[in-house]
Amino acid sequence: MKVYRTIRTAMKALRRNPMRALLTTLGIMIGVAAVIAMMEIGAGSSAAVQKSISSMGANVVLVMPGTATSSGISFGSGSVTTLTPDDAQAILRECPAVRTAAPAVRARTQVVCGNRNWVPSSMYGTTPAFLDVRDWTVVDGDSFTERDVLNANKVCLLGQTLVRELFDGASPIGKEIRVKNVAFRVVGVLGPKGANMMGMDQDDILLAPWTTIKYRVTGSTLQSANQSAAAAASSTVNTLSNLYPGGQAGLYPQQSEVQAADTPLPVRFANVDQVLVTARSAPEIPAAISQMTALLHERHHIRPGESDDFTIRDMTEMSNTLSSTTKLMTNLLLCVAMISLVVGGVGIMNIMLVSVTERTREIGLRMSVGARARDILRQFLVEAVVLCLVGGAVGILLGHGGSTLVRMLLHWPVQTSPTAIAASVVVSAAVGILFGYYPAWKASRLDPIEALRYE
Amino acid sequence: MEFIELHNVYKTYYIGDIDVPVLKGVSLTVARGEMVALMGASGSGKSTLMNILGCLDHPTSGEYWLEGREISRLTADQRAMVRNRQLGFVFQNFNLLPRTSALENVAMPLTYTSDLSDREARHRAREVLVRVGLQDRLDHEPSQLSGGQQQRVAIARALVNHPPLLFADEPTGNLDSHTSEDILRMFKQLNESDGITIIMVTHDAEVARHARRTIHIHDGVIVNGEQTHNPEAGPVGTALGSGDTV
Ligand SMILES: Nc1ncnc2c1ncn2[C@@H]1O[C@H](COP(=O)(O)OP(=O)(O)O)[C@@H](O)[C@H]1O
Ligand SMILES: [Mg+2]
Numbered sequence: 001m002k003v004y005r006t007i008r009t010a011m012k013a014l015r016r017n018p019m020r021a022l023l024t025t026l027g028i029m030i031g032v033a034a035v036i037a038m039m040e041i042g043a044g045s046s047a048a049v050q051k052s053i054s055s056m057g058a059n060v061v062l063v064m065p066g067t068a069t070s071s072g073i074s075f076g077s078g079s080v081t082t083l084t085p086d087d088a089q090a091i092l093r094e095c096p097a098v099r100t101a102a103p104a105v106r107a108r109t110q111v112v113c114g115n116r117n118w119v120p121s122s123m124y125g126t127t128p129a130f131l132d133v134r135d136w137t138v139v140d141g142d143s144f145t146e147r148d149v150l151n152a153n154k155v156c157l158l159g160q161t162l163v164r165e166l167f168d169g170a171s172p173i174g175k176e177i178r179v180k181n182v183a184f185r186v187v188g189v190l191g192p193k194g195a196n197m198m199g200m201d202q203d204d205i206l207l208a209p210w211t212t213i214k215y216r217v218t219g220s221t222l223q224s225a226n227q228s229a230a231a232a233a234s235s236t237v238n239t240l241s242n243l244y245p246g247g248q249a250g251l252y253p254q255q256s257e258v259q260a261a262d263t264p265l266p267v268r269f270a271n272v273d274q275v276l277v278t279a280r281s282a283p284e285i286p287a288a289i290s291q292m293t294a295l296l297h298e299r300h301h302i303r304p305g306e307s308d309d310f311t312i313r314d315m316t317e318m319s320n321t322l323s324s325t326t327k328l329m330t331n332l333l334l335c336v337a338m339i340s341l342v343v344g345g346v347g348i349m350n351i352m353l354v355s356v357t358e359r360t361r362e363i364g365l366r367m368s369v370g371a372r373a374r375d376i377l378r379q380f381l382v383e384a385v386v387l388c389l390v391g392g393a394v395g396i397l398l399g400h401g402g403s404t405l406v407r408m409l410l411h412w413p414v415q416t417s418p419t420a421i422a423a424s425v426v427v428s429a430a431v432g433i434l435f436g437y438y439p440a441w442k443a444s445r446l447d448p449i450e451a452l453r454y455e
Numbered sequence: 456m457e458f459i460e461l462h463n464v465y466k467t468y469y470i471g472d473i474d475v476p477v478l479k480g481v482s483l484t485v486a487r488g489e490m491v492a493l494m495g496a497s498g499s500g501k502s503t504l505m506n507i508l509g510c511l512d513h514p515t516s517g518e519y520w521l522e523g524r525e526i527s528r529l530t531a532d533q534r535a536m537v538r539n540r541q542l543g544f545v546f547q548n549f550n551l552l553p554r555t556s557a558l559e560n561v562a563m564p565l566t567y568t569s570d571l572s573d574r575e576a577r578h579r580a581r582e583v584l585v586r587v588g589l590q591d592r593l594d595h596e597p598s599q600l601s602g603g604q605q606q607r608v609a610i611a612r613a614l615v616n617h618p619p620l621l622f623a624d625e626p627t628g629n630l631d632s633h634t635s636e637d638i639l640r641m642f643k644q645l646n647e648s649d650g651i652t653i654i655m656v657t658h659d660a661e662v663a664r665h666a667r668r669t670i671h672i673h674d675g676v677i678v679n680g681e682q683t684h685n686p687e688a689g690p691v692g693t694a695l696g697s698g699d700t701v
Binding site: 005009012016361362364365366367368369370371372373374375448449452 | 506509511512531532535536538539540544546550552553554555559563564566567568573612616
């Protein structure tokens with residue numbers, strides 16, 4: 001007996017009582033719809049988390065200068081200036097697991113253009129490799145070059161927010177802006193990136209060669225205070241001969257000479273605030289970290305047992321935490337959906353049992369014209385499976401519709417999940433087989449004569 | 456060996472601790488091409504005997520040979536095969552699938568015959584329906600057919616696999632006398648022109664007259680050994696019915 005013929009027989013039997021078939025499969029429908037909606041919404045928020053992680057740069061590892069400690073009091077990460085641009089170059093050159101490395105110095109100060117001004121939340125002095133690390137594109141104009149970095153040229157790249165605030169969205173290429181009385185030529189505009197995971201606007205950024213920021217703008221080692229006030233008050237003329245112009249009182253207590261002697265961390269001259277590094281791939285991140293650690297130990301002459309004068313951090317932990325939270329929620333909701341599928345399956349079994357009793361005479365008749373026990377078993381099993389699959393298909397449509405509605409009305413990120421659809425089909429069929437088997441087996445065990453005589 | 460041979464068949468039902476003997480040693484032979492009427496009072500065991508003959512039930516003891524095969528030794532699946540290929544069964548209450556067209560009702564046994572394509576099956580079903588005179592009722596459902604028409608659909612269903620043997624348990628029991636005549640004429644024609652062996656249960660002597668041979672059963676035993684010759688039934692085959700034993 002051909003399978004498709006069995007399926008057609010099953011369809012005919014179901015069509016004889018469409019309302020009941022619909023109600024029977026309602027449980028499966030709701031269960032599958034719940035599964036699909038959960039999976040799509042879950043996958044959507046997972047993808048959103050992934051996207052915001054990768055918008056901060058894929059496989060990014062951050063190398064920060066070390067911690068100054070005095071009599072057990074830590075001054076926090078970056079309180080000692082130990083990282084140099086040479087370290088960044090050495091990392092790129094000597095660590096095989098590292099793809100790119102960009103040194104970065106930070107500043108926070110006012111940017112002026114004509115009668116407008118703005119304080120960007122991030123202002124980085126760096127190298128062109130920064131764009132590669134952060135996976136950022138220049139949508140207008142061009143990036144600055146290595147030569148600009150070498151010459152400390154006064155050029156910069158602007159983020160979308162700055163373009164909006166200073167130029168009202170007009171193209172700023174070639175225009176001049178002033179950062180702490182230093183005139184910069186805008187050479188390019190960065191593509192939009194939106195907010196990061198913490199909700200910070202990533203487009204509120206100005207990028208310039210690190211040499212320019214270091215030698216012409218900040219002058220201090222770790223200047224993250226707003227310098228606009230100082231700049232306004234300052235009448236200093238910026239010249240190259242003045243290496244760190246506009247220097248201010250340090251944020252942290254100066255180490256006394258005794259303290260410095262107690263913590264023999266070599267202080268470099270041209271220091272950077274951090275080095276952004278990308279590993280070649282996510283699995284190579286640990287290798288990159290250990291290679292950099294070894295390299296920096298050697299370069300900074302740190303003997304085994306001595307404390308490091310740098311810290312290395314990667315994003316994996318943060319992304320793991322975030323995605324495990326969404327995963328947990330999705331799994332919990334999936335459990336609920338699975339329970340409703342089981343309840344739906346019990347409904348199928350119930351109605352199939354009723355149906356077998358009701359159709360006892362039909363079963364007897366089919367047996368009397370030559371149906372074997374296994375033909376009857378197959379017929380009822382296929383009927384249950386068809387019922388479940390139809391319910392599953394409707395459920396998939398309902399769930400998909402539901403998640404689309406959620407996306408349109410609540411603006412939640414959703415993502416169609418082919419795995420979930422395939423799984424739903426398989427699970428519906430499995431529920432049909434599991435819960436349809438007993439009624440079908442009961443039907444196949446009927447005695448033809450008794451079945452024919454059944455009233 | 457004859458077409459059908461029953462040797463000393465007993466059938467006993469067990470209801471709780473009580474034994475209900477229904478058939479008490481039935482032996483009979485039927486030759487190919489015969490048309491036999493089985494008569495007896497209600498409760499005498501006619502249906503029980505027919506079910507055994509129709510391979511729906513097995514005897515408590517005794518042997519049933521059909522075309523040289525001992526049926527009671529076959530497995531359930533093999534018996535299903537025999538029911539499907541070698542015989543057709545017509546019931547008193549038609550037993551058609553409700554809300555299913557005549558054509559599909561007739562084609563239903565073919566779904567258990569794997570060597571036929573869908574189109575062939577429908578073609579065959581149409582053919583037999585035409586033969587029983589229902590060519591313009593192919594798509595009617597049982598509820599849209601008269602009793603006689605329903606019984607004709609049932610006969611078509613029994614014939615769809617071209618079996619050499621047809622059983623009918625009180626086929627006219629639910630029909631008026633005029634329709635009964637039609638049905639019986641059809642049986643007779645099937646017997647005479649197609650050579651189908653027919654065994655038919657009835658307790659109406661009028662109906663039995665159509666058969667060439669009548670077997671009387673009383674309280675589980677066959678009471679008449681001799682063949683009943685019905686002049687209206689036409690010429691009788693030479694050795695028909697001679698194998699009857701009590
Ligand atoms: N499944 C059964 N269980 C018990 N007794 C049965 C069963 N089937 C038939 N009988 C008994 O067998 C006897 C013969 O029944 P049946 O063959 O149907 O008679 P009929 O000649 O009217 O067709 C009846 O007395 C009936 O009560
Ligand atoms: Mg009877």
